[in-house]
Amino acid sequence: MEALKERIRKEGVNLGGGILKVDSFINHQVDPALMLAVGGALAAHFGAMGITKVLTAEISGIAPALTTALALGVPVVYGRKTKPITMPKNVYVATAPSHTKGQEVHLMVSPEFLTSKDKVLIIDDFLATGHTIMALISLAEQAGAEVVGVGAVIEKSFEGGRAMLEARGLRVRSLAVIKEMTDDEIIFAEGVSP
Amino acid sequence: MEALKERIRKEGVNLGGGILKVDSFINHQVDPALMLAVGGALAAHFGAMGITKVLTAEISGIAPALTTALALGVPVVYGRKTKPITMPKNVYVATAPSHTKGQEVHLMVSPEFLTSKDKVLIIDDFLATGHTIMALISLAEQAGAEVVGVGAVIEKSFEGGRAMLEARGLRVRSLAVIKEMTDDEIIFAEGVSP
Numbered sequence: 001m002e003a004l005k006e007r008i009r010k011e012g013v014n015l016g017g018g019i020l021k022v023d024s025f026i027n028h029q030v031d032p033a034l035m036l037a038v039g040g041a042l043a044a045h046f047g048a049m050g051i052t053k054v055l056t057a058e059i060s061g062i063a064p065a066l067t068t069a070l071a072l073g074v075p076v077v078y079g080r081k082t083k084p085i086t087m088p089k090n091v092y093v094a095t096a097p098s099h100t101k102g103q104e105v106h107l108m109v110s111p112e113f114l115t116s117k118d119k120v121l122i123i124d125d126f127l128a129t130g131h132t133i134m135a136l137i138s139l140a141e142q143a144g145a146e147v148v149g150v151g152a153v154i155e156k157s158f159e160g161g162r163a164m165l166e167a168r169g170l171r172v173r174s175l176a177v178i179k180e181m182t183d184d185e186i187i188f189a190e191g192v193s194p
Numbered sequence: 195m196e197a198l199k200e201r202i203r204k205e206g207v208n209l210g211g212g213i214l215k216v217d218s219f220i221n222h223q224v225d226p227a228l229m230l231a232v233g234g235a236l237a238a239h240f241g242a243m244g245i246t247k248v249l250t251a252e253i254s255g256i257a258p259a260l261t262t263a264l265a266l267g268v269p270v271v272y273g274r275k276t277k278p279i280t281m282p283k284n285v286y287v288a289t290a291p292s293h294t295k296g297q298e299v300h301l302m303v304s305p306e307f308l309t310s311k312d313k314v315l316i317i318d319d320f321l322a323t324g325h326t327i328m329a330l331i332s333l334a335e336q337a338g339a340e341v342v343g344v345g346a347v348i349e350k351s352f353e354g355g356r357a358m359l360e361a362r363g364l365r366v367r368s369l370a371v372i373k374e375m376t377d378d379e380i381i382f383a384e385g386v387s388p
Contacts, residue, residue, distance in 0.1 A: 021280040028281070029271045029307040030256075032264035059252045059274075063260050070226035077223045080253075086215040087222070113223040 001175040039067025079107035094135035116144030127152035130161025195369040233261025259317040273301035288329035310338030321346035324355025
């Protein structure tokens with residue numbers, strides 16, 4: 001997605017240690033029009049797969065997952081990291097290390113909203129090590145749902161997440177695939193996810 | 195907003211203690227089409243006020259704030275409750291008690307994305323005691339930005355938040371105003387926010 005790559009080139013900041021700061025349009029401030037285009041592109045890729053639900057993780061997955069779900073015409077469920085009192089006692093739980101917060105997070109989904117009848121598309125802002133996405137897959141599997149694919153806004157291919165997902169036979173789509181970040185340049189992989 | 199009230203009547207659950215569970219379409223599972231309509235309605239109400247930015251709090255404010263910002267054609271910023279390593283050292287911070295989690299939360303916004311040039315519309319899923327919204331107002335004020343209004347998806351008028359905001363001269367709009375929740379009925383105020 002060229003508009004997204006252009007935005008990353010212009011506003012993305014390489015903070016070192018594999019951390020890409022995209023706080024100005026994805027993670028803290030969000031560009032809604034770009035996010036709508038992101039959702040449209042991800043929905044177009046996975047649209048024919050009979051998806052009944054989009055699953056993501058709070059917090060920064062919510063925006064792209066919402067616009068993808070909007071384009072697909074299905075609900076979106078976001079895995080919660082803390083349990084609000086509105087959540088039932090028994091929930092599905094999966095654990096993932098948090099890349100940008102330096103601790104483990106638990107992701108919870110209520111059995112009310114994910115069942116064995118669901119065909120699930122997993123969406124997140126980043127595909128990096130794939131650990132958050134693996135936790136989302138675990139949540140779907142606990143519910144007996146079928147995961148039909150994984151979509152990410154930005155992929156850091158040098159962190160290996162895609163290989164882990166594709167080894168499970170999952171279809172993976174990222175709208176911008178970064179293969180390398182140097183001190184002064186963000187280099188995209190060409191042709192991986194056109 | 196009639197479609198919203200209908201949805202609350204049908205799927206909202208009064209958990210007691212003033213807690214309304216709307217996890218099936220707003221807070222955990224989200225209905226994107228309803229959220230798009232919500233954003234359109236809030237944007238239509240505040241559209242003529244020269245808004246440059248929508249401000250909300252993670253987590254459940256993100257969806258309605260994103261769709262409102264989309265309709266207004268401006269960016270949305272969400273106050274963060276934990277500080278990711280992509281955030282600068284010095285940030286604006288405000289504190290609010292969390293109604294549904296039983297603890298205090300800190301909301302943080304980076305000075306990069308909120309400045310004295312901004313005219314801010316504050317959006318949240320609920321207007322209840324108004325404490326979260328007051329924290330968002332504090333963040334905007336720390337940045338020297340002007341708050342031009344407050345929009346909520348659902349208001350619980352019996353918790354008094356509106357009075358506190360209107361006492362500050364703020365324009366307040368909620369799309370569904372609940373005046374009372376009994377054991378078997380959710381009663382909406384008529385005419386307050388038509």
